Amino acid sequence: MTAMKPTTLRVLTVLLFLAMSSGCAARPAQNASPTPSQTIVFEDCKLSSPGMRGTVKARCGNLAVYEDQEQKSERKIDLHIAVVPAVSRSPQPDALFLLAGGPGQAATEAFLPMYPVFDRLHQNRDIVLVDQRGTGQSNSLRCSAPDLSKGSDPNGDTQEPPKDFSTEIEKLKECQAQLKADTRLYTTAATVEDLEQVRTALGYERINLIGVSYGTRVAQAYQRRYPQHTRTATLDGVNPLDWELGPENPANAQRTLNLIFERCTADPACQAAFPDVRKEFSQLLEKLEKQPAQVTFPHPTTGEVTEMELTSDMLASTIQILSYTPETVAYIPLLIHETAERGDYSLLAAQYIIVMGELGRSISNGLYYSVVCAEDVAFYPAASVAPESASYLPDHTAEIKKYCAQWPHTLAPAEFKQPLKSDVPTLLLSGEADPITPPANAEKVVRNLGNALNLVVPGIGHNVIYRGCVPKIVTSFIEAGTTSGLDVECVQKIRPAPFMLNFAGSKP
Structure with missing residues (x-):
């Protein structure tokens, strides 16, 4: 039997609060030539994504760039690049650059x-994937941590962590000490300059940016810095x-x-199956706030009998991440009802491990802190935006501030925080039910754009670019x-998946 370590679980819960897969020279675009000193040597490779089957054939290589782009110090890091060449022998000269989310996802893994x-x-068109500095194979800032998808921390420590977060802070310091990097130099602005060097090296005069979640921040920053090289920008899950x-x-x-509860109430089948789901959820939160549940259950990926203390924060985090996509939203009323009716928290605990395991595998936690501490936390308001009682999700900004106080980071300049003003053709995409980057x-953003279209997809959550007819519109x-x-x-006409009424599925 294994025991999940509360210290590790709390750190991951806080991290989830802000979360949002023979050589030759690169083929240059038709109307430009790569700078000889920056030519990248590519080799055949296959792209994969954590937790997914299948691969995509590509050509991968590295471009050495200065870690400190302003001082141009001797230290360089490799940017990992993958190009999925266009099928046509005579492709268009403007490639697609996919910018991943997080912050902390690697583009080559998210593709x-x-x-x-x-x-x-x-x-x-060629598709270009650049692992952002600090992610994937671009000098990753990912620190070692227990993989919740494979079991617990080997120490099996079930002791409650100190209330002053001293244990978590020590872990954060250990994480930083593992890294071969100046973590102050891993920012969105640095990423923009990296992308520009890649564009120049590959010889594309203009490119099409496709940003997803945090990637929309990178896209806007690049669009503002290099409008002459930005042909179009597609922003999905917008981060102003x-x-x-x-x-x-x-x-x-x-x-x-x-919105989820209202949709269930308006759906006769869901309402009949779960008439009190809102009340049941509130009662579950209240119970776990008063007394965390000790849960013994089969680990969802290993089958090993596992023990874990389940808290109200962990319930909230699980529901938050399940609300990102309509496929998992469909499961929320059933999960709440089954847990409340049976008084059995094993399903909920298993879901928590699954979502946290996926987060741990996909996010470079060091890069995450370097970006968020520099560009978000440093600009937090002095007081909470809303009273905590107004939401089921706790406000973890105080904890994030403590982490940032220990994580070496820079401060984004005031001009970086100015809204984007641009005439570059821009398509903005939002899900009506997005829990992290809402349509607002x-x-x-669209108010300051001269050539833009803003679309909201009804009933869908975070990231809508692959929903219904949206791919056709983007194309x-x-x-x-x-x-x-x-x-x-x-x-x-796009609709979310129907609610699951039992473990056999939804109503036909």
Whole structure:
């Protein structure tokens, strides 16, 4: 039997609060030539994604860049790059650059789930994936940590962590000591300069940016810095430059959960199966706040009998992450009802391990802290945006501040936090029920854009680029290079997955 370590679980819960897969020279674009000193040697490779089957053939290589781009010190790091060449022998000269989320995801690992979105675009355009500095194979800042998908911490320590977070702070210091990096130099602004060096090396005069979640921040920053090299920008799950990830999380999470409960109430089958789901959820939270549950259950991936203390924070984190996608939203009322009715927390504990395991595998925690501490936490308001009682999700901004006080980071300049003003053709995408980057974010950004279209997909959560007819719209937008004349009526016909009424599925 193994025991899940509370210290590790609490750190991951706080991390989840802000979360959002023979050599030759690269083929240059048709109307430009790569700088000889920056030519990248590519080799055949296959791209994969954690937890997914299948691979995509690509060509991978590295580009050495200065870690300190301003001082241009002797130390360099390798940026890992993958190019999925266009199918056509005469491709368009403007490639697609996919910018992953997080912060902390590697573009080469995030691509596989999105590959179907680019089927038509890929016929005539190269797809370029650059692992952001600090992620993937670009001098990763990922620290060693227990993998919750495979079991518990080997020490089996079930002792409650100190209330002053001293244990977590020590772990954070140990993490930083493991890294061969100046963590102050791993920011969005640095990533923008990295992307520009890659664009130059590959010889593309103009590129099409596709940013997802945190990747929309990178896309906006690049678009502002290099508008002459940005042909189009597609922003999915918008993160405004003048907005901080964290303070609004509880309110946004509660808004989404309210939409889920309202949709269940309006659905006769869901309402009949779970008439008191909102009340049941409140009661579960209250019970766990008063007394965490000691749970013994089969580990969801190993089958090993596992012990864990389940807290109200862990319940909240599980519901928050399940509310990201309609496939997992469909499970929320059933999960709440079954847990409340049976008084058995094993299903909930298993779900927590699954979502935390996925987070641990996909996010470079060091890069996450370097970005968030510099660009978000440093600009947090002095007081909470909303009273904690207004949301089921606790406000973890105080804990994040403590972590940032110990993590070496820079401070984003005031000009970085200014809203984007641009005439670059931009398509903004949001899910109506997004719990982390709500439609209001895109509405805020679009006000200052001269050539933009803002779409909201009904009933869908975080990341909508692969939903319904959205891939077709994105393809038409990038092919045309303008937001004018796009047929977007189909978006209103998109619907989320039906609620699961039992473990056999939804009503036919």
